[in-house]
Amino acid sequence: MHPILKLVVQRIALGLLLLLAVSLLIFLGTEALPGDVAQAILGQSATPEALANLRESLGLNQPSYVRYFQWLGGILTGDFGVALTNGQDIGQAIGQRLGNTLFLATCAAVISVPLAILLGLVAARYNGRWPDKVISGVTLSTISLPEFVAAYFVIFLLTQVIPIFQPVAMVFPGMSFWDRLQAVALPVIVLVLVVLAHMMRMTRAAILNVMQSAYIETAELKGLSPMRVIWQHAFPNAIAPIVSVVVLNLAYLVVGVVVVEVVFGYNALGQYLVDHVAKRDLPVVQAVGLIFAAVYIGLNILADVIAIVANPRLRHPK
Amino acid sequence: MPDLLDIRNLRIEATSYPPGEAPRDVVLVDDVSVSVAKGKVLGLIGESGAGKSTIGLSAMAYGRGGVRLTGGEILLNGRNIRLADPAALRALRGREVTYVAQSAAAAFNPAKRLMEQVIETSLTHGLMSRADAEKRAVMLFGKLGLPNPETFGTRYPHQVSGGQLQRAMTAMALCPKPDLVIFDEPTTALDVTTQIDVLAAIKEAIHDTGVAALYITHDLAVVAQVADDILVLRHGKKVEYGPTAQIITDPHQDYTRALVSVRSIDHVEKPEAPPVLSIQNVTARYRGTNFDVLKNVTVDLPAGQTLAVVGESGSGKSTLARAITGLLPPSQGRITFAGRELSRDLQSRSRDDLRELQMIYQMADTAMNPRQTVGTIIGRPLEFYFGMTGDEKRIRVQELLDEIEMGKGYIDRYPAELSGGQKQRVCIARALAAKPKLIICDEVTSALDPLVADGILKLLLNLQAQEHVAYLFITHDLATVKAIADRIAVMYRGQVVRYGSKTDVLTPPFDDYTDLLLSSVPEMQLGWLEQVLAHRKMESAGN
Numbered sequence: 023m024h025p026i027l028k029l030v031v032q033r034i035a036l037g038l039l040l041l042l043a044v045s046l047l048i049f050l051g052t053e054a055l056p057g058d059v060a061q062a063i064l065g066q067s068a069t070p071e072a073l074a075n076l077r078e079s080l081g082l083n084q085p086s087y088v089r090y091f092q093w094l095g096g097i098l099t100g101d102f103g104v105a106l107t108n109g110q111d112i113g114q115a116i117g118q119r120l121g122n123t124l125f126l127a128t129c130a131a132v133i134s135v136p137l138a139i140l141l142g143l144v145a146a147r148y149n150g151r152w153p154d155k156v157i158s159g160v161t162l163s164t165i166s167l168p169e170f171v172a173a174y175f176v177i178f179l180l181t182q183v184i185p186i187f188q189p190v191a192m193v194f195p196g197m198s199f200w201d202r203l204q205a206v207a208l209p210v211i212v213l214v215l216v217v218l219a220h221m222m223r224m225t226r227a228a229i230l231n232v233m234q235s236a237y238i239e240t241a242e243l244k245g246l247s248p249m250r251v252i253w254q255h256a257f258p259n260a261i262a263p264i265v266s267v268v269v270l271n272l273a274y275l276v277v278g279v280v281v282v283e284v285v286f287g288y289n290a291l292g293q294y295l296v297d298h299v300a301k302r303d304l305p306v307v308q309a310v311g312l313i314f315a316a317v318y319i320g321l322n323i324l325a326d327v328i329a330i331v332a333n334p335r336l337r338h339p340k
Numbered sequence: 341m342p343d344l345l346d347i348r349n350l351r352i353e354a355t356s357y358p359p360g361e362a363p364r365d366v367v368l369v370d371d372v373s374v375s376v377a378k379g380k381v382l383g384l385i386g387e388s389g390a391g392k393s394t395i396g397l398s399a400m401a402y403g404r405g406g407v408r409l410t411g412g413e414i415l416l417n418g419r420n421i422r423l424a425d426p427a428a429l430r431a432l433r434g435r436e437v438t439y440v441a442q443s444a445a446a447a448f449n450p451a452k453r454l455m456e457q458v459i460e461t462s463l464t465h466g467l468m469s470r471a472d473a474e475k476r477a478v479m480l481f482g483k484l485g486l487p488n489p490e491t492f493g494t495r496y497p498h499q500v501s502g503g504q505l506q507r508a509m510t511a512m513a514l515c516p517k518p519d520l521v522i523f524d525e526p527t528t529a530l531d532v533t534t535q536i537d538v539l540a541a542i543k544e545a546i547h548d549t550g551v552a553a554l555y556i557t558h559d560l561a562v563v564a565q566v567a568d569d570i571l572v573l574r575h576g577k578k579v580e581y582g583p584t585a586q587i588i589t590d591p592h593q594d595y596t597r598a599l600v601s602v603r604s605i606d607h608v609e610k611p612e613a614p615p616v617l618s619i620q621n622v623t624a625r626y627r628g629t630n631f632d633v634l635k636n637v638t639v640d641l642p643a644g645q646t647l648a649v650v651g652e653s654g655s656g657k658s659t660l661a662r663a664i665t666g667l668l669p670p671s672q673g674r675i676t677f678a679g680r681e682l683s684r685d686l687q688s689r690s691r692d693d694l695r696e697l698q699m700i701y702q703m704a705d706t707a708m709n710p711r712q713t714v715g716t717i718i719g720r721p722l723e724f725y726f727g728m729t730g731d732e733k734r735i736r737v738q739e740l741l742d743e744i745e746m747g748k749g750y751i752d753r754y755p756a757e758l759s760g761g762q763k764q765r766v767c768i769a770r771a772l773a774a775k776p777k778l779i780i781c782d783e784v785t786s787a788l789d790p791l792v793a794d795g796i797l798k799l800l801l802n803l804q805a806q807e808h809v810a811y812l813f814i815t816h817d818l819a820t821v822k823a824i825a826d827r828i829a830v831m832y833r834g835q836v837v838r839y840g841s842k843t844d845v846l847t848p849p850f851d852d853y854t855d856l857l858l859s860s861v862p863e864m865q866l867g868w869l870e871q872v873l874a875h876r877k878m879e880s881a882g883n
Contacts, residue, residue: 236446244461245433258451334451334496
């Protein structure tokens with residue numbers, strides 16, 4: 023077996039194992055909370071008889087390991103159960119919102135990742151000179167703003183001062199792709215501002231680190247232009263650290279953007295999760311938690327695999 | 341016709357930032373004038389810090405780090421490039437002048453195929469088409485004796501050996517048909533058996549392409565084989581400048597004479613004596629591998645004498661040291677030390693075992709804690725093994741410092757304030773402090789300049805006479821072996837291929853490997869390289 027394939031299979035297997043462990047943690051975590059689902063449904067004024075009946079009908083009297091495997095089995099067959107608060111099928115509710123979440127995250131990533139890397143390369147090229155200082159200054163200011171401040175600022179600027187966008191990012195099924203793009207424009211701008219600095223700084227640092235190498239001196243002594251030295255000789259050796267930070271930010275774009283969703287009224291997974299945490303709707307919390315964990319683990323496996331593939335020593339063994 | 345490169349009154353400065361003091365300017369190269377005609381080779385020679393690389397790079401108007409070319413003229417093809425603007429410099433670097441670095445392993449980009457890197461300048465400078473450049477690269481690979489020249493370029497740097505990379509780097513420098521190539525210690529990092537081949541390949545390539553070269557090295561015997569003229573440098577100043585024959589056979593300056601006669605210590609071997617260390621049938625492998633790095637090694641080291649272990653890199657010399665010290669427990673065999681059998685692993689050895697067996701390393705720099713003073717470093721074994729404290733310890737440290745000829749004033753200094761040779765002396769004092777019966781010296785002079793290394797070897801010999809300590813001396817340098825050994829073990833691929841007293845080992849008839857090893861050591865003699873190569877050719881024809 024090619025060593026790369028072996029490493030990739032290993033990483034995926036480890037990821038699945040990790041996901042299993044996380045599912046157990048999520049289950050135990052919600053188990054450890056005081057009260058149970060029956061109590062959550064019936065409220066504090068419930069009679070003991072009513073509680074006992076409901077527990078019986080929900081299967082809550084069974085030992086917890088049985089319920090864990092029932093829950094896990096359900097998820098593996100696509101059945102996330104029903105929400106306590108409204109009786110909706112969780113799988114269905116999540117499916118649509120997950121689509122919205124991924125759409126927003128993808129739009130933000132498509133803009134922010136290439137932009138951050140490009141700015142990082144330019145900052146490294148002009149290390150310590152004015153382009154570097156301007157790029158660092160601007161991106162560090164935007165990352166320092168809390169998301170909601172950035173969001174309101176962007177709304178004020180682009181709907182009031184220059185009215186080109188709608189302040190609310192409402193999406194609904196059946197919308198055309200173009201309308202959707204227009205709807206998410208403002209949240210995408212805010213998210214780009216938030217994630218740009220981290221990826222840009224890491225690109226810059228990784229490139230500058232590689233620039234200390236002897237082979238960069240070789241490239242300079244070949245009379246190559248500074249941008250060619252950076253792009254052709256430094257960047258291919260800086261991919262691994264850059265990718266790991268990019269992935270961290272992508273994960274954040276999927277799982278961490280609830281504030282932005284709320285500000286723009288965007289109907290996605292983060293908001294759904296927070297709503298149901300407030301209502302103590304444990305099956306929903308468990309399901310969404312597991313999906314977020316899967317996204318995190320999946321993206322990190324991707325980062326590992328890219329780092330492995332980018333390494334010529336692993337790609338072309340002796 | 342003006343010379344290709346004409347350096348006049350060159351002055352190079354840098355700013356130094358000593359800790360705790362104000363930054364100050366230091367002069368690295370002072371008033372050096374030298375010239376290279378078309379197709380000629382100039383050797384730059386001197387110890388580290390003499391400014392040879394700095395002068396070499398100035399031929400491309402390149403200053404490493406914060407180095408500034410502050411005075412004089414650097415005339416390349418008749419025009420002064422010292423203050424040329426960046427665009428003009430980019431146009432000449434990689435086209436008129438190219439560079440071969442000391443460590444090709446570090447100087448090649450690990451992420452790109454060799455061919456891409458070798459032809460890069462020919463393409464970026466618009467000198468030839470990709471097809472022509474690749475054809476020329478393949479031709480150069482062949483000329484430099486690289487295996488499978490047609491496909492060699494498709495490999496990545498990590499897929500070829502150090503010697504091959506050095507040749508590939510030479511091909512990279514020659515590919516754009518430059519006027520001048522700067523060779524910066526191109527064979528220093530190679531094994532002596534590889535060095536001779538690379539040296540011959542470089543010499544032939546220079547001759548065949550008619551390119552001029554600056555050849556920088558600290559090894560006069562090496563540069564004598566390739567250079568037409570030699571410039572001897574010391575502390576950034578010219579010591580002597582003249583034709584190679586004159587420098588080698590009739591040096592005018594004392595410093596040059598010292599360089600020519602370096603490595604001429606000859607040590608008379610001591611008579612047989614009972615062994616302090618006896619290694620019997622030791623076999624060892626690293627964990628997780630199924631390859632024996634030591635195979636059935638059997639050698640004895642008489643008390644108070646020196647056993648030199650020689651061989652190229654990867655021959656198992658340092659692994660033998662790890663097996664003796666217990667860092668790599670052998671899978672088979674016995675090690676007897678001072679009359680008792682040593683347990684295989686470090687953990688189960690007694691404190692006396694540890695004390696009587698000390699080690700000195702190649703890199704004195706990394707073997708000392710930079711935040712401890714010399715007094716603390718040497719005092720540590722006194723405290724650990726003998727419980728000395730306070731004045732008693734300080735007096736003993738001073739005695740040890742006297743023994744290594746460093747005297748007063750060093751006890752409160754930090755390693756960063758010492759020279760390379762002084763650091764190695766402190767390491768020797770630290771080893772001696774434990775009153776050992778055996779010191780393992782792992783390439784202790786390899787990182788030092790020849791004259792400094794000579795000083796260390798003399799010191800080690802004196803200490804041996806005084807303290808009756810035995811040395812297991814690991815080295816790849818045969819001149820060092822001649823200077824210090826009583827017995828010699830030649831190692832090749834984990835095995836001892838030749839073992840005995842110094843005279844026996846160094847007297848013919850030789851086995852094939854020892855012959856190759858001995859005949860590869862550069863000698864301070866004109867035409868040595870041609871003689872050896874012609875001799876080898878004859879022998880292989882005879883076979």
